[in-house]
Amino acid sequence: MTYNSHLPDDIEELKRQLLKVQQELAVVNARNQYLEEQFRLAQHKQFGKSSEGFAGQGELFNEAEALAGQTEDTPEKEAISYERNKPKRKPLPPELPRETLVHDLPDEEKVCACCEGKLHKIGEDKAEKLEFIPAQVKVIEHIRPKYACRRCEKTGTSNAIKQVPVLVSPIPKGIATASLLAQLITSKYQYGLPLHRQEALFKQYGIELSRKTMSDWILKSATLFEPVIERLKQNLRQQAVIHADETPVKVVQSDKAKSYMWLYCTGTDSPRGNNPIPNIVLYDYRDSRAAMCPVDYLDGYSGYLQVDGYQAYEKTAATLVGCWAHARRKFIEAKQAQGKGKSGRADMALSYIQKLYGIESKHKDKTVEEKHRARQQQARPVIDKLHVWLSKQNVLPKTKLGEAITYLNNQWPKLVRYLEDGRLNIDNNRAERAIKPFVIGRKNWLFSQTANGANASAALYSIIETAKANGLTPFDYVMKCLEELCQPEPDIESLLPWNVKL
Numbered sequence: 283m284t285y286n287s288h289l290p291d292d293i294e295e296l297k298r299q300l301l302k303v304q305q306e307l308a309v310v311n312a313r314n315q316y317l318e319e320q321f322r323l324a325q326h327k328q329f330g331k332s333s334e335g336f337a338g339q340g341e342l343f344n345e346a347e348a349l350a351g352q353t354e355d356t357p358e359k360e361a362i363s364y365e366r367n368k369p370k371r372k373p374l375p376p377e378l379p380r381e382t383l384v385h386d387l388p389d390e391e392k393v394c395a396c397c398e399g400k401l402h403k404i405g406e407d408k409a410e411k412l413e414f415i416p417a418q419v420k421v422i423e424h425i426r427p428k429y430a431c432r433r434c435e436k437t438g439t440s441n442a443i444k445q446v447p448v449l450v451s452p453i454p455k456g457i458a459t460a461s462l463l464a465q466l467i468t469s470k471y472q473y474g475l476p477l478h479r480q481e482a483l484f485k486q487y488g489i490e491l492s493r494k495t496m497s498d499w500i501l502k503s504a505t506l507f508e509p510v511i512e513r514l515k516q517n518l519r520q521q522a523v524i525h526a527d528e529t530p531v532k533v534v535q536s537d538k539a540k541s542y543m544w545l546y547c548t549g550t551d552s553p554r555g556n557n558p559i560p561n562i563v564l565y566d567y568r569d570s571r572a573a574m575c576p577v578d579y580l581d582g583y584s585g586y587l588q589v590d591g592y593q594a595y596e597k598t599a600a601t602l603v604g605c606w607a608h609a610r611r612k613f614i615e616a617k618q619a620q621g622k623g624k625s626g627r628a629d630m631a632l633s634y635i636q637k638l639y640g641i642e643s644k645h646k647d648k649t650v651e652e653k654h655r656a657r658q659q660q661a662r663p664v665i666d667k668l669h670v671w672l673s674k675q676n677v678l679p680k681t682k683l684g685e686a687i688t689y690l691n692n693q694w695p696k697l698v699r700y701l702e703d704g705r706l707n708i709d710n711n712r713a714e715r716a717i718k719p720f721v722i723g724r725k726n727w728l729f730s731q732t733a734n735g736a737n738a739s740a741a742l743y744s745i746i747e748t749a750k751a752n753g754l755t756p757f758d759y760v761m762k763c764l765e766e767l768c769q770p771e772p773d774i775e776s777l778l779p780w781n782v783k784l
Contacts, residue, residue, distance in 0.1 A: 374410055419487050422459070424449060452506060452764045453499055460768075463503050464761035466496055471742045472756050474723040497735070504738035506767040507745055509774050511564065514748060517778075518562045521548040523586045523603075523705050525713035526576060526595065529721055531567070531739075534731050538569040541733075543740060545717040546579065553753030559705075560780055561751035563716045565740035569733065573597035586703065588710050591693050604696030607709035610635045612686035619682040627675065628683055631690070634668040642708045650704035657701045665698055719747060752779035759784065 392401045426446050434441040452460055469475040477493040477500075484491045518524060525547050533541045549561035568575040573594040580587070580598050587600035590608050613635070616628040638661055645656045672691065677684045690697070700706040720743055749759040762784055766772045775781060 374412060417465075419484075419489065450768045450770070452768045453502055456499070458499050460761045460764035463499055463764055464757050466500060467503060467742055467760050468746065468757045470500070471723065471739070471746050472719075472750075474725070500742070501734060501738050503764060504741040506764060507741050509767070509772070510763060510777050511741055511744055513774050513778060514562050514564060514744070517560055518546060518548055518564060519581065519583050521559060521562075521585065522703075523559075523588060523707075524548050524580070524583065524600070525588045525707075525710055525716070527590070527710065527713035527717050528571060528575075528592070529717055529724075531724065531736060533569070533733055533736050536569055536733060540571070541567065541569045541736065542571050542575070543567055543717075543720055543736070544575055544579065545713055545720075547713055547716045547751075549751065551712060551715050551751050553751070561748065563747035563751055564744045565720065565747075567733070567736040567740040586699075586706060588707060588713070590710055591689065591696075601699070602696050603699045603706055604693045605710035606635060606638060606697060606700075607711055607714075609686070609690050609693065609697060612682070612689050616682040616686045626683075627677075628686065630671065631668070631686070634664055634671070637664050638708060653704035654701075657704070662701055665701070669694070716747060716751075719743065748779055754779055754782070754784065 393399070394401060426448070429444045430441050452458065452463055466477075466480060469480055470477065477496050480496065481491060481493045526545060528542045528544045531541050531543045544566040545563070546566065547561075547563045549559045551561070551563075553561075566575070566579050571594065573596070576595055577597050580600065582599050584599045585601065586603050587595060587598060588603040588605065589595045590605050595602055610632065613628045613631045617626075617632065641656060641660045641664070645653050648656070672687065672694075675687050677687060679685070679688055700708050720739075723743075745760060745763070746756045749756045759779070759782065762782060763777050766777055776783075
């Protein structure tokens with residue numbers, strides 16, 4: 283019997299090699315899983331639905347409590363059944379001007395074909411048709427007669443001429459009226475119609491208005507709105523809750539590769555009714571995405587600031603509130619990366635989050651105190667269960683599920699802060715909806731030529747979106763403001779959206 287003295291060393295070497303191979307295999311498997319996820323996400327982006335809806339949606343989506351008792355790989359799916367309502371056409375607004383046309387039979391036809399007796403009226407049918415009258419352009423000629431003294435002319439003494447002072451206008455010595463400027467501004471910033479297309483429209487009426495002239499008018503109009511925007515900014519900083527977001531904007535004549543349009547808003551994005559919080563939407567152009575931008579704009583604001591997970595907001599003096607929509611979005615991506623028809627841990631997290639949204643949906647019309655009470659009684663237990671589930675998860679950080687769980691862990695203190703106050707929202711969708719008109723408009727006009735143009739866009743988007751949020755017709759509001767702001771001493775307080783009389 284021979285004894286191999288090197289055998290223990292060989293075994294240790296084999297163990298080291300096996301461990302090395304296992305580690306390499308784990309790296310390869312992780313890389314393979316990452317590539318598979320990216321492929322599935324690319325497929326979904328190209329061919330799948332763009333909605334972020336969760337497949338388990340029912341009355342309040344899948345109940346997290348029901349799922350918690352199951353294995354994480356096989357969460358329960360609720361059967362969904364509903365009756366689709368037949369669409370009904372809404373009646374035309376009663377305040378629209380109406381013209382009545384009666385389509386009657388000739389007198390000779392109001393005779394019975396059977397007995398030739400005279401027919402009598404037994405009723406009538408009515409049908410409303412909507413007619414569009416194209417916009418009209420007209421020239422208003424202002425005549426200011428001059429008056430002088432004939433006696434002074436004869437005696438040779440000084441002869442003073444009397445005349446009505448020149449009427450003030452938004453563009454001094456220009457041909458543009460407040461209504462024309464309001465049309466240009468709302469066409470571009472409300473409906474996304476670039477100036478070169480507006481130039482073509484005016485040509486149809488035989489009017490030569492170059493886009494450069496219109497651009498100059500818009501820049502001057504934006505300057506007039508500065509006092510109103512400053513007053514709105516002061517009101518914004520006085521609110522208990524502000525929502526914020528930011529999006530890139532291309533500025534051609536800028537030293538920076540990327541510029542940003544920052545958004546700050548409060549209230550709701552629909553007419554507030556009895557809501558005491560004013561609806562304000564303000565845009566702020568900056569050539570940077572640095573923390574100094576919100577710090578400078580908010581100027582020491584210390585209330586609640588509801589944002590996504592961007593680190594720049596950490597530098598402000600505000601108390602940050604997280605966004606559950608962003609957290610949900612990451613788990614939606616993780617679910618898409620799982621592959622079609624598969625269920626897993628992403629479904630579990632989504633079920634808990636959708637339960638939170640269901641609670642918010644039930645109490646969206648309640649008072650601040652009732653919302654706070656409901657969150658403590660109903661939402662907090664769900665959040666506690668989600669936190670326990672979260673603490674047990676161990677996944678690769680580079681996977682989509684790993685990214686979602688990491689985001690949820692990092693943002694957790696901010697995400698649960700909405701439980702503190704009934705004035706807070708569960709997400710930052712208020713800001714995302716408010717910034718959407720700018721994003722849509724950007725697809726039409728693509729870029730701003732200069733920083734001045736970007737600042738003008740920020741000012742005019744602020745005015746239009748604030749008007750919309752307060753239930754005002756932007757054209758009427760812009761025209762009213764321009765008529766007042768060009769006066770020697772404009773009444774700014776009367777122009778605030780909740781004070782203005784249109």
